[in-house]
Amino acid sequence: MVPIAHYLILSALLFAIGTIGVVISRNLIIIFMAIELMLNAANLAIITFSRMNGNIDGHAFVFIVLTVAAAEAAVGLAIIIMIFRNKETINADKYNLLKR
Amino acid sequence: MNQPLYLIPLFPLIGFLLNGLFIGRLPKKLISFIGCASVGLSFIFGVRYFFDLLSLPESGRVMENILFTWIPSGQFNVNIGFLFDPLSAVMVLVVSGVGFIIHVYSIGYMHDDNGYGRFFTYMNLFVFSMLTLVLADNYLLMFVGWEGVGLCSYLLIGFWFEKQSASDAGKKAFIVNRIGDFGFLIGLFIIFWQVGSLNFATVFEKAPQMFLAGGGLITAATLLLFMGATGKSAQIPLYVWLPDAMEGPTPVSALIHAATMVTAGVYMIARSNVLYMMAPVTMAVVAIIGIATAFYAGTIALAQNDIKRVLAYSTISQLGYMFAACGVAAFAAGIFHLMTHAFFKALLFLAAGSVMHGLAGQQDMRYMGGLRRRMPKTFWTFLIATLAIAGIPGFSGFFSKDEILWRTFSSDYGSILIWAVGLLTAGLTAFYMFRLIYLTFYGEERMDSRTKEHIHESPPVMTIPLIILAILSIIGGWVGIPHVLGGGNRFEKFLEPVTNASHHAGEAGPALASATYSSTIELVLMAASVILVLVFIYLAYYVYNKNIAAAGKLRNSFSVIHKLLYGKYFIDEFYGAVIVRPVVNGSLFLWKVFDVIIIDGLLNGLAILIGDMSKGLRPVQSGNMRTYATIFLLGVIAIIGYVLLR
Numbered sequence: 001m002v003p004i005a006h007y008l009i010l011s012a013l014l015f016a017i018g019t020i021g022v023v024i025s026r027n028l029i030i031i032f033m034a035i036e037l038m039l040n041a042a043n044l045a046i047i048t049f050s051r052m053n054g055n056i057d058g059h060a061f062v063f064i065v066l067t068v069a070a071a072e073a074a075v076g077l078a079i080i081i082m083i084f085r086n087k088e089t090i091n092a093d094k095y096n097l098l099k100r
Numbered sequence: 101m102n103q104p105l106y107l108i109p110l111f112p113l114i115g116f117l118l119n120g121l122f123i124g125r126l127p128k129k130l131i132s133f134i135g136c137a138s139v140g141l142s143f144i145f146g147v148r149y150f151f152d153l154l155s156l157p158e159s160g161r162v163m164e165n166i167l168f169t170w171i172p173s174g175q176f177n178v179n180i181g182f183l184f185d186p187l188s189a190v191m192v193l194v195v196s197g198v199g200f201i202i203h204v205y206s207i208g209y210m211h212d213d214n215g216y217g218r219f220f221t222y223m224n225l226f227v228f229s230m231l232t233l234v235l236a237d238n239y240l241l242m243f244v245g246w247e248g249v250g251l252c253s254y255l256l257i258g259f260w261f262e263k264q265s266a267s268d269a270g271k272k273a274f275i276v277n278r279i280g281d282f283g284f285l286i287g288l289f290i291i292f293w294q295v296g297s298l299n300f301a302t303v304f305e306k307a308p309q310m311f312l313a314g315g316g317l318i319t320a321a322t323l324l325l326f327m328g329a330t331g332k333s334a335q336i337p338l339y340v341w342l343p344d345a346m347e348g349p350t351p352v353s354a355l356i357h358a359a360t361m362v363t364a365g366v367y368m369i370a371r372s373n374v375l376y377m378m379a380p381v382t383m384a385v386v387a388i389i390g391i392a393t394a395f396y397a398g399t400i401a402l403a404q405n406d407i408k409r410v411l412a413y414s415t416i417s418q419l420g421y422m423f424a425a426c427g428v429a430a431f432a433a434g435i436f437h438l439m440t441h442a443f444f445k446a447l448l449f450l451a452a453g454s455v456m457h458g459l460a461g462q463q464d465m466r467y468m469g470g471l472r473r474r475m476p477k478t479f480w481t482f483l484i485a486t487l488a489i490a491g492i493p494g495f496s497g498f499f500s501k502d503e504i505l506w507r508t509f510s511s512d513y514g515s516i517l518i519w520a521v522g523l524l525t526a527g528l529t530a531f532y533m534f535r536l537i538y539l540t541f542y543g544e545e546r547m548d549s550r551t552k553e554h555i556h557e558s559p560p561v562m563t564i565p566l567i568i569l570a571i572l573s574i575i576g577g578w579v580g581i582p583h584v585l586g587g588g589n590r591f592e593k594f595l596e597p598v599t600n601a602s603h604h605a606g607e608a609g610p611a612l613a614s615a616t617y618s619s620t621i622e623l624v625l626m627a628a629s630v631i632l633v634l635v636f637i638y639l640a641y642y643v644y645n646k647n648i649a650a651a652g653k654l655r656n657s658f659s660v661i662h663k664l665l666y667g668k669y670f671i672d673e674f675y676g677a678v679i680v681r682p683v684v685n686g687s688l689f690l691w692k693v694f695d696v697i698i699i700d701g702l703l704n705g706l707a708i709l710i711g712d713m714s715k716g717l718r719p720v721q722s723g724n725m726r727t728y729a730t731i732f733l734l735g736v737i738a739i740i741g742y743v744l745l746r
Contacts (some may be wrong), residue, residue, distance in 0.1 A: 023730050100153030 012091040014041035022033050028090040032073075039069050103152060105165035105182040105380035107145050108192060109231035111138040113543035123217045135202045135220030150189050152683055161186055161597055166235060171188040171240075178298060183237035187598040190435060191234035194442045198359045199227045201565040205450050206351040206739050208561035209457060215259065222259070223537065226252035230360050234367060239288050239298040242368070246284070246332065249361045250277045253329035257348040257358060257485040265332050269344035280331015282589040288341045289325030290317060291375075304374040310404060313378040322382040324377050326389075329365025334416050335423060340672055346408040350453030353408060358415045358449050360443035365582055366422040366438050373599055377429065382515050387427025391508070391518045391525075394420030396669075398528035402535070403665035406463050407452050410536050414489065416444055417525060422503050428514040430507035432592040436580050437500035439591075443576045444488040444497055447569035451482040454566065455540060462553055465536065470545040474555045477563040481570040486537055488573040490530035491633050496577030501526060501580060502626055503592075509625060519625075525628055527636040534640035542645050584619040584626075 014037055021034025043062045048056020084090055117136030119131055153161050166181035184192070203223060210219050213540040231247025236242040250273075258270025288298065289602075294310045294317060295303050329335065334342035345357045356362070367388065369376060376382055394417045398449070401413035418441050425434035456463055458475055472479045488495035491502065503738075505526070509519040545552060557563065581587020594597075643650045655662050 004128060023726060023733060026726070092725045095725060 002047060002100055004052050008045060011041045011044040011048065014038075014044065026091050026093055028083070031092060032076055032080065035076075036069065036073065039065070101168060103149055103163050103184070105149065105163060105235060107143050108149070108182075108196070108236060111141040111154055112224045112228035112231065114138060116221055116228055117225060119217055119221040121702050122746075123221060126213060126217060126674070126709065128211075128216055131217050131220050132207045133166055135224055136200065136207070138224055139200045139203050142227065142231060143193070143200050146189070146192040146196050149184055150193060153184060153186070153189055156510060164727070171269055175296060176292070178238055178240045180241060181237040181299075182235040182301060184235065184282060185598050186595050187367070187370060187435065188234050190439060190595070192231060195227065195230050195234060195360050198442050198446050199223075199230075199355055201568055202351050202359070202446060202450065205453075205562050205565040206349075208559050209351055209453055210349060213349075215483060219259065221255075222252055223351075223355070226256070226356060226361070227418055230364075230656055233364055237300055239291065239300070239303070241305045242371075243284065243288065245279065245506050246328070246368075249356070249364065250332070252686055253277075253345070253356050254359055255334075256343045256352040257509075258638045259348050259352065263347070265344075268348040269341075269347040273341040273345050274343070276338050277331045280328045280338050281328075283324040283331075284328025287321045287328065288322040292323065300371065304372075307378065311375075311378060314380055319379045319381045320377060322372070322379045323385065325368065325375075326365075326382060326386055328537040329423075330389065331365075331421050331701050333365030333423070335365070335369050335420065336389055336396065339393065339397065339416050340675060343409055344411045346406070346412050350408070350449055350456065352411070354446045354449035357412065358445040362415065362419060363438045363442070366419065366434050367674065369423070369426045370435050373426075373429075373431045376426070380513070383427050383429065385427070385507070385587070387424050387513065387518055390420045390423025390427050391521045392420070392426060393417065394525045395420050395528070396420075398458075398525045398532065400665055400668050401532040402528065403662055405465050407455065407465050407468070407536065407540065408449070408463055410465075410532060411445070412451060414448075414529065414532065415441075417529065418489070419443065421501065421525070424508055424518060425504040428508050428511040428518065430511055432505065432595040433503040433507050435501065435595060435599070436577075436591050437497075437504055440488065440496035440500040440573070443569055444485040444573040447485040447566060447573055448483060448489070450562070450569065451478050451485065454478040454562055455482075457520050457558050457562070458555050460554050460567070462547060462551060465539040466545045466552075468540045468545075469543040469547075470540040470541070471555070473558045477557060481563075481566040482541070483537065484570040486533045487571050488577075490533055490637065491629065493630060494574070496573050496575070498630075499580050501576035502629060503580065503589075505629055505637060506625060507580070510587070510622075523629055523632060527632045530633040530636040531640045534637050535644050538644035543648065560658055563739075582622070584622045587677060592603075636640065689734060 018034045018036075018041060021037065022031050025031050025036060027036060038081045043065055045060055046065075049060075050056070063097035079092065083095070108738045114327050115134050119126070151161065155161060155467075156163075163184040164181060165184075166179045168180055169177060170180045171178040203220070206219065206223065210216055213219065226249060227701025229252060231245075233242055233249060236245060254274040258267045261267045261270070291303060292298055295306050297303060297306070307318075311321075327338075330337045338344045342357060342362065342370050346353055346735065348357070376386070397413045397416035397420065401417065402415060404410045418437070422434040422437050422441070422665050425431070425437060455468070455471060455478060456473065458471070458478070459468065466543035484495070491498045505519060505522050508514040508522055509516060547555075578587075580589055580591035582589050643654060668674075
């Protein structure tokens, strides 16, 4: 059986990858996917602790998070499409209207 | 006794609302019906309550009708309440009675005007405000009416607002009245400050204890109230708006600027007689300003050519008489003259309007003449009014004017000088009025031939009001025939509970001293004034009818004086140079220098300063999303690190 620590290490790694993706990527879609990755890393951690404690609550919680994430993905993608229609680019560095 | 007194001002208010809300949508017949019937109903109710009042015992002739508390604010309590005593009764009857007649006349006079509905709307609003003014039971509600009539005066002077001069005249009237109203308000503040109430009954009851008789405060308060009166009633120095107010339609001149609104100041002083009697200095000021205005305006009227302007200056002059009467503590005589003047001056204006109607709007007497035969009804009524204002025995003006002259002579507050100026003014009045008659109705017809064909007598809807007013101009004075002529002076007795209130309150005021003079003197003075008037009428006849060349000769030999009078003493120019110009220049300075440079400069400077300061901070906001994410991440790491390592 895989020890609990491995799950947590995987979760931490996924979260770190997601974070780095958000910080260094210029592509909005990649940033968006990186955020999803961070979200699921957190899900994995919750599931792990739930299993560790033998408690079903964590599972239920993860399902709720997944549902919300699905909705959030729909909204987020819609926003990206609208921005793309206006700016004709998905390069995050070009979105600096506030600067001026 | 508690009668629904609010009904009196209610009807014109309803008329105003009906005509005003459906303006331009009602047929003319309905507009005139609403306009006239509402004022007529007020008159009917006024008469009803008047008889109710007469049925009360003489000392208790007061009816009050308090509707509700208008302003309850700590110690400051003001009611919407109406007071009907002999003084308000006279005013209500004059306002609604004469007002009704003038409304009927307007049906004919304004018939072809585009603003027919608007005219009756304003007129009804005026009557409502005026009735509120005279019925109010406290100073504040009176002030509401006072401002309301001022507003209507402004609206109606500028009724033909497409005409620049008319809209200017409206503004002038409004602004000059503001100056007076400023004084009026300060006067009210002083009264409230000292007495703690603005209710007439309370103020007059408490004033003797709260004010030092003859002291500075009461003098200031009454002088400030009088300042309001000089604005509203066109006395020196604020009279300048009234002659210009003749730009309005003639019924307006008759109703507002002759019969009712301009007498509000006299009413106010008569109402406040308790306060005025406590301030001898103010009394002297009122008397002197009154008689000076009477004489001064009378002289200007001598040289004017515009028929309405002559009447306007005559109005100012007659108002001066009323103030002189108030100034010598003959309040009842002042109100008496107010009433008779309302009859004959309204008639003069309406008849002058009828003349203008017949002459297609011509107002210049130099282009009139010989109208006697073409417009007989107008001529006869005009003549009756002229005889009344000139003070021919038997006509109403004689009794009231002579009462005033006698009081200026005999009262403790009067002096022989005031009487002499008043007497001379009576002569002037006769002269300029008969000059008007001779220039307008006698002599050859001086209008151009097209107008000549147009001349016609006015329709009955205009001449019948003239006839009614003519009858009133004759008999209106018979209610106040003095004792010396065998009358009972019933008018004065009727008003006595109000106008002599300070005696009733047990004050040791000086009694009216008519008893100390014998009736022989009174008769002699009366005869003197009649003879003087007749002499001046003959002079007018000689100069302007018998020997018309004499007029030109007279003008040439006194060319300086004539120029001075014709130019109205150049007071308008004087005010323009001394007051208006500095105010305009001062405002220009405040605008161009103070506002644009200093105020705007301060604000813009502050904005520029803040803008420059923020320039240094602006690089912090890179606008780069990834930078924000990085900083956010570092922040989270720092917080977690802090929590872990704590």
